[in-house]
Amino acid sequence: MTEELLVQNKTVVVPGEPLAEGMGFLPSKGTYRDHEMIRAKRLGLVEIDGKVIKLVPLSGCYMPKTGDVIITQVFDVSFSGWRLDTATAYPAMLGVKDATSDFISRGADLTEYYNLGDNLVVKIINVTSQKLIDVTMKGPGLRKLQGGRIIKVNPNKVPRIIGKQGSMVSMIKFATNCKIIVGQNGLIWIDGTPNEELVAVNTIRMIEHLAHISGLTERVKTYLETQLGKKIEEVPPMEEQAYTPAPHPNYGEGEREHRRPQRYR
């Protein structure tokens, strides 16, 4: 029985493309076994880790996951809460209990809290198999957004925009004096002066475009410096950033499933 790799690490493959032959290899995320062959299940970048072969997706829509912080918009108000548009195929439900610690009496007008069209930063607390999404607003940084603008980026590039421990986004924040919140669903809220907002938007677009390049932080720094005409010194450590979620553990190394279960925290 032959056993060989048919592609190199970090190459782009298309669905159905053979990646490896032989039972010695293990198909992981984004790949499947077809008899002796391991094939790609979607368009992506091959990542070979010993005998395990997986794909890093380059495109595709956002899949809601428990614990993700996302930016949403209220599109319906019911008796028991608000329905939110998550920029996916599925709406999210924000119950009264999860919305605020205020006392809200029965039958109160919920639009006094959040009205149609309001943008909210929320955290996903539960996703069912049928993709019913429950969200909460109890947590640091989860709030209603006022002013600013919202842009949409490829959700697969979000980890890159946030950077390691939020390094990339805090650099943009520091350089442009903008308030920025990055939702895992690919929506980004930016608030600052019009000029600075524009620089921030362009920078984010650049990161989205060049997400695959290594040493991007340096490049972004030079870009920001030329755009703003000032030197970026030390970026202060993050405060008030608890809402910026940690980079997707899925990106690069390590599987999301390997994260510590909630009960140990």
Add this chain to the structure above:
Amino acid sequence: MTYKTRVDGRAFDETRPITAKVGVIKNAEGSAMFKIGQTTAYAAVYGPRELHPKFLQNPNTGLLRCNYNMMPFSGHGERVRPGQNRRAKEISMVTENALAPALDLKDYPNTVVDVFIELPQTDAGTRCAGICAASLALADAGFEMKDLVSSVAVGRVDERILADLNYDEEAYQCEKGVADIPVAMFPNTGEITLLQMDGDLSRQELQEALKLAKKVCQKIYEVQKQALKEKFLGESE
């Protein structure tokens, strides 16, 4: 008199020149252009999105919905009346059936994925060009797929089995008549997902034609693969 040379001087197993490009429509989730000779197909994928009316929703899986549309002045003959007609409905349906076996939408219950196929210019082989473009667009949109789908029309003009008939060949007047067989298949496994026939063929001729279709689909697959990889060329290190 037999059909000795093809109207446009191609070899019998040769397709018209093919160009494919991915990511041509910015606002779509995924998109592609597939041009074969004078036939041009654009495909755009939108979704997954909420499916209405609600009774069509499937809690087990997402739904694929294709829309094939020939533009009013795209063909050789008179202006095609815009909008749906019986032919377009049929082709939309067979396109859906040709693509669905490749696609896995289990992760998106109750939703729909819309594929719009537009043909600004046509010269026979439109459903095949549409399927090729649509499969590229779906891959570009990042859906899970078993394989790409490659498609080509093969046929018989007089005594000859040919690949990728153009309109002049489809309308060729000869004693034995013309048969036209659009085929779509998974290029890696050879599974056939579309097989239609217009005209008639003997069993032997059909077998020969399918053998040719398989060979040609492999070539088309290479073009498709190349087009997808070109878009993401910068992404590999």
